[in-house]
Amino acid sequence: MPERNSSAAAALARVVLINEDIKQVVRSAFAINLMALNAILVARRAGTAAAGFGVVAGEMRELSTSLEGCMAGLRRLSDDLLASVTRAMRHGRVERILIRSAGLGEAARIHLDPVLQRSGGRARAIAREIDGQCAHLLEDVESAVRISRMADSLAHMAKIEASWSSDRAGLATVSDELAQSLRGILPPLQALSAKLREIRQ
Amino acid sequence: MKAARTIYQNGGHRWIVITRDPARPDYLIDTNEYLITDGERSLLCDPGGSEIFPAVFATISSECNPRDIVSVFSSHQDPDIISSLALWLEFNPDIRCYASWLWTGFIPHFGGTRETFISIPDEGMPIELGRLEMDAVPAHYLHSSGNFHLHDPAARILFSGDVGAALLPADADIFVTDFDRHIRQADAFHRRWMGSNEAKRDWCERAARLEIDMLCPQHGAIYQGQDVQRFINWFDELHVGVVGRPSKD
Numbered sequence: 001m002p003e004r005n006s007s008a009a010a011a012l013a014r015v016v017l018i019n020e021d022i023k024q025v026v027r028s029a030f031a032i033n034l035m036a037l038n039a040i041l042v043a044r045r046a047g048t049a050a051a052g053f054g055v056v057a058g059e060m061r062e063l064s065t066s067l068e069g070c071m072a073g074l075r076r077l078s079d080d081l082l083a084s085v086t087r088a089m090r091h092g093r094v095e096r097i098l099i100r101s102a103g104l105g106e107a108a109r110i111h112l113d114p115v116l117q118r119s120g121g122r123a124r125a126i127a128r129e130i131d132g133q134c135a136h137l138l139e140d141v142e143s144a145v146r147i148s149r150m151a152d153s154l155a156h157m158a159k160i161e162a163s164w165s166s167d168r169a170g171l172a173t174v175s176d177e178l179a180q181s182l183r184g185i186l187p188p189l190q191a192l193s194a195k196l197r198e199i200r201q
Numbered sequence: 202m203k204a205a206r207t208i209y210q211n212g213g214h215r216w217i218v219i220t221r222d223p224a225r226p227d228y229l230i231d232t233n234e235y236l237i238t239d240g241e242r243s244l245l246c247d248p249g250g251s252e253i254f255p256a257v258f259a260t261i262s263s264e265c266n267p268r269d270i271v272s273v274f275s276s277h278q279d280p281d282i283i284s285s286l287a288l289w290l291e292f293n294p295d296i297r298c299y300a301s302w303l304w305t306g307f308i309p310h311f312g313g314t315r316e317t318f319i320s321i322p323d324e325g326m327p328i329e330l331g332r333l334e335m336d337a338v339p340a341h342y343l344h345s346s347g348n349f350h351l352h353d354p355a356a357r358i359l360f361s362g363d364v365g366a367a368l369l370p371a372d373a374d375i376f377v378t379d380f381d382r383h384i385r386q387a388d389a390f391h392r393r394w395m396g397s398n399e400a401k402r403d404w405c406e407r408a409a410r411l412e413i414d415m416l417c418p419q420h421g422a423i424y425q426g427q428d429v430q431r432f433i434n435w436f437d438e439l440h441v442g443v444v445g446r447p448s449k450d
Contacts, residue, residue: 094291097254101288104202104259111262115292 008088011130014195015082018137021188021195022075025144028184029067032151035181036061039158039174046167053161053171056154060178063151067185070144074192077140081133081199088126095119134196141193148185155179203234203253203260206375208415208423209356213240214333216358217264218417222256223371229253230281231371233419235360236261236270237353239331243269245289246351246360247282247419251311254285258292272297272319274328274337276362276419277345278304280311287312299328299337303347321349338407340364342400357414364404365432366390367421377422380431387421388439395441405437 036057043054098119102112155178162171202222209216219234234257235246243265249257261267275283275298289296290312300308302320309318325337333355340348343364351360367387377383395401408416409430416424416432424432 094287097251097288098291101255101258104255105263107262108255108259111267112258112292119291 008085008092011085011199012082012089014199015078015085018078018081018192018195019075021192022071022078024188025185025192026068026071026075028181029064029071032064032178032181032185033061033068035174035178036064039171039178042167042170042174043165046165046171050161050165050167050171053158053165053175056158056161057174057178060151060154060158063147063154067144067147067151070140070147074137074140074144077133077137081130081137084126084130084133088123088130091119091123091126095123131200134200138193138196141189141196145186145189145193148182148189151185152179152182155182202263203256204375205260205264208375208417209358211356213238213331214355216353216356216415216417218375218423219257219260220375221371221373222253224256225253225371231368231420232281233417233421235417236265237330237333237335237351237356238265238269239333241266241269242271242331244328244330245270245273246417247276247362248273248285248289250281250284251288254288257285258288268293270296272299272328272330274298274349274351274360275300275304275308276340276350276360277301277348278307279345282362282419283308284311286317290317299349301345301347301349304345323347325349338411340400340404342395342397343404344394344396352411352413354412357412358417359408359411359413359415359429360417360419361408362419363394364391364436365416365418365421365424366394367418369421374422377424377428380424380428383422384432384435390420391436391439392441392443395439398441401436401439401441405433408433 039057040054043050043057098112098116102109102116155175158175158178162168162175165171203219204221205217205219207215207217215238217236219236225231229252232249234249237244258267273289273296286298286308297319298313298317299319299321302322305318305320321337323339325339328335328337336352337349338352340350340362348362350362367383368390369386413429414425416429
Protein backbone atom coordinates (compact mmCIF):
# COMPACT_ATOMS: atom_id res chain seq x y z
CA MET A 1 0.00 0.00 0.00
CA PRO A 2 2.88 2.45 0.50
CA GLU A 3 3.44 2.04 -3.27
CA ARG A 4 -0.14 3.13 -3.88
CA ASN A 5 0.36 6.20 -1.73
CA SER A 6 3.71 7.13 -3.22
CA SER A 7 2.18 6.85 -6.71
CA ALA A 8 -0.62 9.17 -5.55
CA ALA A 9 2.03 11.59 -4.27
CA ALA A 10 3.83 11.39 -7.63
CA ALA A 11 0.52 12.00 -9.42
CA LEU A 12 -0.07 15.04 -7.21
CA ALA A 13 3.36 16.43 -8.14
CA ARG A 14 2.49 15.90 -11.83
CA VAL A 15 -0.89 17.63 -11.47
CA VAL A 16 0.90 20.65 -10.00
CA LEU A 17 3.20 20.70 -13.06
CA ILE A 18 0.20 20.21 -15.39
CA ASN A 19 -1.36 23.35 -13.90
CA GLU A 20 1.87 25.23 -14.60
CA ASP A 21 1.79 24.03 -18.24
CA ILE A 22 -1.83 25.16 -18.54
CA LYS A 23 -0.95 28.58 -17.13
CA GLN A 24 1.89 28.91 -19.62
CA VAL A 25 -0.40 28.11 -22.58
CA VAL A 26 -3.07 30.52 -21.28
CA ARG A 27 -0.46 33.29 -21.02
CA SER A 28 0.68 32.60 -24.61
CA ALA A 29 -2.90 32.47 -25.90
CA PHE A 30 -3.63 35.82 -24.25
CA ALA A 31 -0.49 37.34 -25.78
CA ILE A 32 -1.44 35.98 -29.23
CA ASN A 33 -4.91 37.48 -28.86
CA LEU A 34 -3.42 40.93 -28.20
CA MET A 35 -0.85 40.57 -30.99
CA ALA A 36 -3.55 39.51 -33.43
CA LEU A 37 -5.60 42.58 -32.45
CA ASN A 38 -2.54 44.72 -33.04
CA ALA A 39 -2.02 42.96 -36.40
CA ILE A 40 -5.61 43.81 -37.43
CA LEU A 41 -5.01 47.49 -36.61
CA VAL A 42 -1.67 47.54 -38.43
CA ALA A 43 -3.31 45.93 -41.48
CA ARG A 44 -6.10 48.56 -41.44
CA ARG A 45 -3.55 51.32 -41.38
CA ALA A 46 -1.65 49.70 -44.29
CA GLY A 47 -4.78 49.89 -46.46
CA THR A 48 -6.22 47.54 -49.11
CA ALA A 49 -2.85 45.92 -49.92
CA ALA A 50 -2.82 44.45 -46.39
CA ALA A 51 -6.48 43.35 -46.40
CA GLY A 52 -5.48 39.66 -46.67
CA PHE A 53 -3.15 40.06 -43.72
CA GLY A 54 -6.00 41.59 -41.72
CA VAL A 55 -8.31 38.64 -42.47
CA VAL A 56 -5.65 36.15 -41.39
CA ALA A 57 -4.97 38.14 -38.20
CA GLY A 58 -8.72 38.11 -37.45
CA GLU A 59 -8.79 34.34 -37.85
CA MET A 60 -5.76 34.07 -35.61
CA ARG A 61 -7.52 36.09 -32.93
CA GLU A 62 -10.55 33.81 -33.06
CA LEU A 63 -8.33 30.75 -32.73
CA SER A 64 -6.56 32.23 -29.72
CA THR A 65 -9.95 32.85 -28.10
CA SER A 66 -10.90 29.22 -28.80
CA LEU A 67 -7.60 28.12 -27.29
CA GLU A 68 -8.25 30.18 -24.16
CA GLY A 69 -11.69 28.54 -23.86
CA CYS A 70 -10.15 25.13 -24.35
CA MET A 71 -7.55 25.83 -21.65
CA ALA A 72 -10.25 27.02 -19.24
CA GLY A 73 -11.94 23.63 -19.74
CA LEU A 74 -8.62 21.90 -19.16
CA ARG A 75 -8.16 23.89 -15.97
CA ARG A 76 -11.53 22.73 -14.64
CA LEU A 77 -10.72 19.11 -15.47
CA SER A 78 -7.32 19.46 -13.88
CA ASP A 79 -8.96 20.79 -10.69
CA ASP A 80 -11.15 17.67 -10.65
CA LEU A 81 -8.06 15.53 -11.16
CA LEU A 82 -6.34 17.32 -8.28
CA ALA A 83 -9.33 16.58 -6.02
CA SER A 84 -9.28 12.88 -6.97
CA VAL A 85 -5.53 12.55 -6.53
CA THR A 86 -5.79 14.23 -3.11
CA ARG A 87 -8.58 11.80 -2.20
CA ALA A 88 -6.37 8.91 -3.30
CA MET A 89 -3.57 10.19 -1.06
CA ARG A 90 -5.87 10.60 1.92
CA HIS A 91 -7.40 7.19 1.34
CA GLY A 92 -3.94 5.66 1.00
CA ARG A 93 -2.92 7.14 4.33
CA VAL A 94 -6.01 5.76 6.07
CA GLU A 95 -5.47 2.37 4.45
CA ARG A 96 -1.82 2.30 5.51
CA ILE A 97 -2.77 2.93 9.16
CA LEU A 98 -5.51 0.28 9.00
CA ILE A 99 -2.99 -2.24 7.65
CA ARG A 100 -0.60 -1.36 10.48
CA SER A 101 -3.48 -1.85 12.95
CA ALA A 102 -4.40 -5.25 11.48
CA GLY A 103 -0.79 -6.35 11.88
CA LEU A 104 -0.83 -5.74 15.62
CA GLY A 105 -2.81 -8.80 16.64
CA GLU A 106 -5.14 -11.55 15.54
CA ALA A 107 -8.23 -9.91 17.09
CA ALA A 108 -7.50 -6.62 15.33
CA ARG A 109 -6.88 -8.44 12.03
CA ILE A 110 -10.21 -10.29 12.22
CA HIS A 111 -12.10 -7.03 12.84
CA LEU A 112 -10.24 -5.11 10.15
CA ASP A 113 -10.13 -7.67 7.30
CA PRO A 114 -13.57 -6.73 5.91
CA VAL A 115 -12.75 -3.03 6.37
CA LEU A 116 -9.55 -3.47 4.36
CA GLN A 117 -11.42 -5.32 1.61
CA ARG A 118 -13.90 -2.44 1.35
CA SER A 119 -11.04 0.01 1.45
CA GLY A 120 -9.22 -1.78 -1.39
CA GLY A 121 -12.41 -1.59 -3.50
CA ARG A 122 -12.66 2.12 -2.86
CA ALA A 123 -9.00 2.64 -3.78
CA ARG A 124 -9.57 0.84 -7.10
CA ALA A 125 -12.65 3.02 -7.76
CA ILE A 126 -10.61 6.19 -7.14
CA ALA A 127 -7.86 4.86 -9.46
CA ARG A 128 -10.46 4.26 -12.20
CA GLU A 129 -11.82 7.78 -11.67
CA ILE A 130 -8.33 9.28 -12.04
CA ASP A 131 -7.72 7.24 -15.19
CA GLY A 132 -11.00 8.48 -16.69
CA GLN A 133 -10.17 12.09 -15.84
CA CYS A 134 -6.71 11.73 -17.46
CA ALA A 135 -8.31 10.27 -20.61
CA HIS A 136 -10.73 13.20 -20.76
CA LEU A 137 -7.89 15.69 -20.21
CA LEU A 138 -5.86 14.05 -22.98
CA GLU A 139 -8.76 14.51 -25.42
CA ASP A 140 -8.92 18.21 -24.54
CA VAL A 141 -5.16 18.58 -24.87
CA GLU A 142 -5.43 17.05 -28.36
CA SER A 143 -8.05 19.69 -29.23
CA ALA A 144 -5.72 22.41 -27.96
CA VAL A 145 -2.87 20.97 -30.05
CA ARG A 146 -5.11 20.98 -33.15
CA ILE A 147 -6.07 24.63 -32.52
CA SER A 148 -2.44 25.66 -32.06
CA ARG A 149 -1.41 23.82 -35.27
CA MET A 150 -4.13 25.67 -37.18
CA ALA A 151 -2.87 28.91 -35.66
CA ASP A 152 0.63 27.97 -36.74
CA SER A 153 -0.58 27.54 -40.33
CA LEU A 154 -2.27 30.94 -40.10
CA ALA A 155 1.00 32.46 -38.92
CA HIS A 156 2.65 31.15 -42.12
CA MET A 157 -0.18 32.59 -44.19
CA ALA A 158 0.23 35.91 -42.37
CA LYS A 159 3.89 35.93 -43.32
CA ILE A 160 3.02 35.36 -47.00
CA GLU A 161 0.33 38.06 -46.86
CA ALA A 162 2.84 40.43 -45.26
CA SER A 163 5.23 39.97 -48.19
CA TRP A 164 2.57 41.32 -50.61
CA SER A 165 1.88 44.40 -48.58
CA SER A 166 3.34 47.85 -49.08
CA ASP A 167 4.26 47.96 -45.36
CA ARG A 168 6.22 44.75 -45.81
CA ALA A 169 8.72 45.33 -43.00
CA GLY A 170 6.12 46.36 -40.41
CA LEU A 171 3.76 43.42 -41.11
CA ALA A 172 6.67 40.97 -41.29
CA THR A 173 7.68 42.00 -37.75
CA VAL A 174 4.10 41.50 -36.53
CA SER A 175 3.80 38.08 -38.19
CA ASP A 176 7.20 37.01 -36.79
CA GLU A 177 6.07 37.94 -33.29
CA LEU A 178 2.88 35.93 -33.78
CA ALA A 179 4.83 32.90 -35.00
CA GLN A 180 7.22 33.19 -32.06
CA SER A 181 4.39 33.29 -29.52
CA LEU A 182 2.80 30.26 -31.17
CA ARG A 183 6.04 28.34 -30.80
CA GLY A 184 5.58 28.76 -27.00
CA ILE A 185 2.32 26.82 -27.04
CA LEU A 186 3.09 23.37 -28.37
CA PRO A 187 5.91 22.39 -25.95
CA PRO A 188 3.84 22.86 -22.75
CA LEU A 189 0.90 21.04 -24.39
CA GLN A 190 3.17 18.15 -25.30
CA ALA A 191 4.67 18.14 -21.79
CA LEU A 192 1.16 18.18 -20.33
CA SER A 193 0.19 15.23 -22.48
CA ALA A 194 3.29 13.28 -21.39
CA LYS A 195 2.52 13.90 -17.70
CA LEU A 196 -1.06 12.71 -18.14
CA ARG A 197 0.19 9.50 -19.78
CA GLU A 198 2.60 9.00 -16.86
CA ILE A 199 -0.25 9.32 -14.36
CA ARG A 200 -2.27 6.75 -16.32
CA GLN A 201 0.62 4.31 -16.11
CA MET B 202 0.83 -1.97 21.89
CA LYS B 203 -0.82 -0.06 24.70
CA ALA B 204 -1.90 -1.54 28.02
CA ALA B 205 -5.59 -1.96 28.87
CA ARG B 206 -6.64 -1.90 32.49
CA THR B 207 -10.11 -2.06 33.95
CA ILE B 208 -10.37 0.71 36.53
CA TYR B 209 -14.03 0.17 37.39
CA GLN B 210 -16.45 -2.72 36.99
CA ASN B 211 -19.95 -3.32 38.22
CA GLY B 212 -21.60 -6.11 36.21
CA GLY B 213 -21.61 -5.04 32.57
CA HIS B 214 -20.67 -1.47 33.49
CA ARG B 215 -16.92 -1.00 32.98
CA TRP B 216 -14.32 1.69 32.60
CA ILE B 217 -11.14 0.58 30.84
CA VAL B 218 -8.11 2.82 30.46
CA ILE B 219 -5.93 2.30 27.37
CA THR B 220 -2.56 3.72 28.24
CA ARG B 221 1.25 3.64 28.26
CA ASP B 222 2.53 2.51 24.87
CA PRO B 223 6.22 1.59 25.16
CA ALA B 224 6.49 1.54 21.33
CA ARG B 225 5.17 5.11 20.97
CA PRO B 226 7.63 7.38 19.12
CA ASP B 227 8.92 10.06 21.49
CA TYR B 228 7.83 12.89 19.19
CA LEU B 229 4.16 12.01 19.86
CA ILE B 230 2.56 13.07 23.11
CA ASP B 231 1.35 10.17 25.23
CA THR B 232 -2.40 9.87 25.71
CA ASN B 233 -4.90 7.87 27.72
CA GLU B 234 -8.09 6.66 26.11
CA TYR B 235 -11.03 5.55 28.24
CA LEU B 236 -13.56 2.98 27.08
CA ILE B 237 -16.86 3.03 28.96
CA THR B 238 -18.96 -0.07 28.48
CA ASP B 239 -22.48 -0.99 29.42
CA GLY B 240 -23.20 -4.52 28.24
CA GLU B 241 -22.69 -4.52 24.51
CA ARG B 242 -22.50 -0.78 24.00
CA SER B 243 -19.35 1.22 24.45
CA LEU B 244 -18.29 4.86 24.31
CA LEU B 245 -14.67 5.84 23.75
CA CYS B 246 -13.46 9.04 25.44
CA ASP B 247 -10.94 11.04 23.40
CA PRO B 248 -10.07 8.27 20.90
CA GLY B 249 -6.67 9.82 20.18
CA GLY B 250 -4.61 10.83 17.20
CA SER B 251 -4.43 8.99 13.89
CA GLU B 252 -0.82 7.95 14.46
CA ILE B 253 -1.70 6.01 17.61
CA PHE B 254 -4.88 4.46 16.17
CA PRO B 255 -3.16 1.09 15.50
CA ALA B 256 -2.05 0.78 19.12
CA VAL B 257 -5.44 1.88 20.50
CA PHE B 258 -7.45 -0.31 18.12
CA ALA B 259 -5.34 -3.42 18.70
CA THR B 260 -5.51 -2.97 22.48
CA ILE B 261 -9.27 -2.48 22.46
CA SER B 262 -9.70 -5.49 20.12
CA SER B 263 -7.74 -7.69 22.50
CA GLU B 264 -9.93 -6.59 25.41
CA CYS B 265 -13.42 -6.40 23.90
CA ASN B 266 -15.34 -6.16 20.62
CA PRO B 267 -14.59 -2.80 18.92
CA ARG B 268 -17.88 -3.22 17.02
CA ASP B 269 -19.59 -2.42 20.33
CA ILE B 270 -18.27 1.15 20.17
CA VAL B 271 -21.33 3.20 19.25
CA SER B 272 -19.98 6.65 20.08
CA VAL B 273 -16.91 8.67 20.86
CA PHE B 274 -16.68 11.64 23.18
CA SER B 275 -14.34 14.39 22.08
CA SER B 276 -13.44 16.67 25.00
CA HIS B 277 -12.21 19.24 22.49
CA GLN B 278 -10.78 19.58 18.99
CA ASP B 279 -7.06 18.90 19.32
CA PRO B 280 -5.37 16.37 16.99
CA ASP B 281 -4.19 14.16 19.86
CA ILE B 282 -7.85 13.96 20.93
CA ILE B 283 -9.77 13.25 17.76
CA SER B 284 -7.66 13.10 14.58
CA SER B 285 -8.21 9.32 14.44
CA LEU B 286 -11.93 9.92 13.80
CA ALA B 287 -11.66 9.11 10.07
CA LEU B 288 -10.12 5.74 10.92
CA TRP B 289 -12.83 4.89 13.45
CA LEU B 290 -15.46 5.83 10.86
CA GLU B 291 -13.68 3.72 8.26
CA PHE B 292 -14.10 0.83 10.68
CA ASN B 293 -17.69 1.70 11.57
CA PRO B 294 -19.41 4.58 9.73
CA ASP B 295 -22.28 4.51 12.25
CA ILE B 296 -20.15 5.74 15.15
CA ARG B 297 -21.41 9.06 16.50
CA CYS B 298 -19.17 11.75 17.91
CA TYR B 299 -20.15 13.99 20.84
CA ALA B 300 -18.35 17.32 20.69
CA SER B 301 -18.88 20.96 21.63
CA TRP B 302 -21.09 22.77 19.12
CA LEU B 303 -18.14 25.11 18.74
CA TRP B 304 -16.06 22.40 17.10
CA THR B 305 -18.56 20.45 15.02
CA GLY B 306 -17.59 22.50 11.97
CA PHE B 307 -13.88 22.00 12.60
CA ILE B 308 -13.55 18.34 13.59
CA PRO B 309 -14.99 17.13 10.21
CA HIS B 310 -11.62 18.23 8.77
CA PHE B 311 -10.37 15.06 10.49
CA GLY B 312 -13.32 13.01 9.16
CA GLY B 313 -17.06 12.53 9.49
CA THR B 314 -20.16 14.07 7.99
CA ARG B 315 -23.08 16.12 9.33
CA GLU B 316 -24.66 12.88 10.57
CA THR B 317 -21.56 11.90 12.55
CA PHE B 318 -21.72 14.70 15.10
CA ILE B 319 -23.89 15.29 18.12
CA SER B 320 -23.37 18.89 19.23
CA ILE B 321 -23.08 19.55 22.94
CA PRO B 322 -24.47 22.96 23.95
CA ASP B 323 -22.34 25.21 26.17
CA GLU B 324 -24.25 24.25 29.31
CA GLY B 325 -23.60 20.52 28.75
CA MET B 326 -26.07 17.69 28.26
CA PRO B 327 -26.87 14.17 29.40
CA ILE B 328 -25.22 11.38 27.41
CA GLU B 329 -26.79 7.95 27.42
CA LEU B 330 -25.01 4.69 26.88
CA GLY B 331 -27.21 1.62 27.24
CA ARG B 332 -28.74 2.01 30.69
CA LEU B 333 -26.10 4.50 31.79
CA GLU B 334 -26.83 8.18 32.10
CA MET B 335 -23.73 10.32 32.08
CA ASP B 336 -23.23 14.07 31.85
CA ALA B 337 -21.12 16.23 29.58
CA VAL B 338 -19.77 18.74 32.10
CA PRO B 339 -18.64 22.19 30.86
CA ALA B 340 -14.91 22.85 31.15
CA HIS B 341 -14.62 25.73 28.69
CA TYR B 342 -11.22 27.41 28.32
CA LEU B 343 -9.63 24.44 30.11
CA HIS B 344 -7.87 24.50 27.80
CA SER B 345 -10.04 24.76 24.71
CA SER B 346 -12.70 27.46 24.30
CA GLY B 347 -15.28 24.70 23.79
CA ASN B 348 -14.33 21.98 26.24
CA PHE B 349 -16.26 19.24 28.05
CA HIS B 350 -15.57 16.56 30.62
CA LEU B 351 -17.66 13.43 31.07
CA HIS B 352 -19.09 12.45 34.43
CA ASP B 353 -20.40 8.99 35.13
CA PRO B 354 -22.38 9.31 38.38
CA ALA B 355 -22.90 5.54 38.75
CA ALA B 356 -19.16 4.83 38.58
CA ARG B 357 -18.33 8.18 40.27
CA ILE B 358 -15.69 8.81 37.63
CA LEU B 359 -14.93 12.11 35.89
CA PHE B 360 -13.09 11.97 32.60
CA SER B 361 -11.30 15.31 32.81
CA GLY B 362 -9.59 15.74 29.44
CA ASP B 363 -6.49 17.89 29.85
CA VAL B 364 -7.35 18.91 33.41
CA GLY B 365 -5.18 16.87 35.75
CA ALA B 366 -2.79 16.00 32.93
CA ALA B 367 0.88 15.35 33.56
CA LEU B 368 3.63 14.36 31.16
CA LEU B 369 5.07 11.17 32.61
CA PRO B 370 7.56 8.51 31.49
CA ALA B 371 6.17 5.40 29.75
CA ASP B 372 6.73 3.21 32.79
CA ALA B 373 4.89 5.53 35.21
CA ASP B 374 2.13 4.11 37.38
CA ILE B 375 -1.40 4.38 36.00
CA PHE B 376 -2.60 5.89 39.29
CA VAL B 377 -1.16 8.81 41.21
CA THR B 378 0.70 7.25 44.14
CA ASP B 379 2.44 10.28 45.63
CA PHE B 380 0.35 13.40 45.07
CA ASP B 381 2.99 15.96 46.08
CA ARG B 382 5.61 14.44 43.81
CA HIS B 383 3.14 13.94 40.97
CA ILE B 384 1.69 17.43 41.03
CA ARG B 385 5.11 18.93 40.33
CA GLN B 386 4.94 17.17 36.96
CA ALA B 387 1.50 18.67 36.33
CA ASP B 388 2.30 22.22 37.43
CA ALA B 389 3.93 23.72 34.31
CA PHE B 390 1.38 22.03 32.05
CA HIS B 391 -1.58 23.59 33.85
CA ARG B 392 -0.02 27.04 34.16
CA ARG B 393 0.64 27.15 30.43
CA TRP B 394 -2.31 25.29 28.92
CA MET B 395 -5.19 26.47 31.10
CA GLY B 396 -6.17 29.85 29.76
CA SER B 397 -8.56 31.41 32.26
CA ASN B 398 -8.47 31.76 36.05
CA GLU B 399 -12.18 32.60 36.07
CA ALA B 400 -13.07 29.47 34.08
CA LYS B 401 -10.80 27.41 36.30
CA ARG B 402 -12.58 28.68 39.43
CA ASP B 403 -15.98 27.82 37.88
CA TRP B 404 -14.77 24.34 37.04
CA CYS B 405 -13.37 23.75 40.53
CA GLU B 406 -16.68 24.74 42.09
CA ARG B 407 -18.55 22.50 39.65
CA ALA B 408 -16.21 19.55 40.17
CA ALA B 409 -16.33 19.93 43.96
CA ARG B 410 -20.10 19.42 43.82
CA LEU B 411 -19.81 16.16 41.87
CA GLU B 412 -19.30 12.78 43.45
CA ILE B 413 -15.92 11.69 42.10
CA ASP B 414 -13.89 8.69 43.18
CA MET B 415 -11.57 8.87 40.16
CA LEU B 416 -10.48 11.83 38.09
CA CYS B 417 -9.18 10.53 34.78
CA PRO B 418 -7.06 12.86 32.63
CA GLN B 419 -6.15 12.32 29.00
CA HIS B 420 -2.42 12.46 29.76
CA GLY B 421 -0.64 11.11 32.80
CA ALA B 422 -2.02 9.32 35.84
CA ILE B 423 -5.46 8.85 37.41
CA TYR B 424 -6.28 10.60 40.69
CA GLN B 425 -8.35 8.52 43.09
CA GLY B 426 -9.82 8.79 46.56
CA GLN B 427 -8.64 11.83 48.50
CA ASP B 428 -6.25 12.84 45.74
CA VAL B 429 -9.28 13.96 43.69
CA GLN B 430 -10.18 16.69 46.18
CA ARG B 431 -6.51 17.50 46.71
CA PHE B 432 -6.18 18.05 42.99
CA ILE B 433 -9.27 20.29 42.84
CA ASN B 434 -7.94 22.37 45.76
CA TRP B 435 -4.47 22.59 44.20
CA PHE B 436 -5.93 23.62 40.85
CA ASP B 437 -8.18 26.19 42.50
CA GLU B 438 -5.13 27.89 44.00
CA LEU B 439 -3.01 27.75 40.86
CA HIS B 440 -2.52 30.92 38.84
CA VAL B 441 -2.95 29.88 35.21
CA GLY B 442 -2.74 31.50 31.79
CA VAL B 443 0.81 32.70 32.27
CA VAL B 444 3.60 32.69 29.78
CA GLY B 445 6.58 34.97 29.47
CA ARG B 446 5.86 36.79 32.75
CA PRO B 447 6.40 35.80 36.37
CA SER B 448 3.50 33.98 38.04
CA LYS B 449 1.75 35.69 40.98
CA ASP B 450 2.30 32.77 43.36
